[in-house]
Amino acid sequence: QAQVMESGGGSVQAGGSLRLSCVASGYIDNILDVEWLRQPPGKGRERVADVAFGSGVPWYDASVKDRFTISRDNAKNIVYLLLNLLNTADTAKYYCAALKKNGTSDWAKGTQVTVSS
Numbered sequence: 001q002a003q004v005m006e007s008g009g010g011s012v013q014a015g016g017s018l019r020l021s022c023v024a025s026g027y028i029d030n031i032l033d034v035e036w037l038r039q040p041p042g043k044g045r046e047r048v049a050d051v052a053f054g055s056g057v058p059w060y061d062a063s064v065k066d067r068f069t070i071s072r073d074n075a076k077n078i079v080y081l082l083l084n085l086l087n088t089a090d091t092a093k094y095y096c097a098a099l100k101k102n103g104t105s106d107w108a109k110g111t112q113v114t115v116s117s
Contacts, residue, residue: 004034006096009111012086018113020081022096028053033099034079036070038092038113045095051079053098063089086115 008020022034035050048061049070058070069082079096093110100106 004096004098004106004108006094006108006111009094009113011114011116014087014115014117016086016115018083018086020083020094020096020111020113022079022081022108024077024079024098027100028077030100030102031098032101034072035097035099035105036079036081036094037097038090038094039110040089040092043092048094049081050099053079083113086113088115088117091115 003026004022004024006020006022008018010018012018024031031053033050033052035047037045037047039045048064049068051058051070051072056072060068067085072079091114093112095108095110097105097107
């Protein structure tokens with residue numbers, strides 16, 4: 001079973017940056033895709049970016065495109081999410097999830113990102 005763990009959240013002022021890391025372990029060969037999702041206070045969870053684990057092809061939600069960058073280090077089994085030009089609307093708990101070939105996903109516990117004005 002693949003396991004994922006994220007880190008790197010914190011508090012930052014608007015306009016600042018953070019880098020989130022998602023470390024995958026276990027049956028890495030079973031991972032198709034790694035996603036970053038977030039859940040703002042009082043709202044549902046939304047996918048903001050993902051990367052195909054093999055090819056590295058990224059996808060971004062329109063709300064974060066040109067501000068967030070997803071990348072992977074296959075040697076270390078880490079997927080990064082660089083958050084630039086943060087604004088208060090980006091305040092949320094961020095999760096990474098590994099989508100596996102069998103159609104199931106493994107989720108990390110989440111890391112809080114708080115942006116103040």
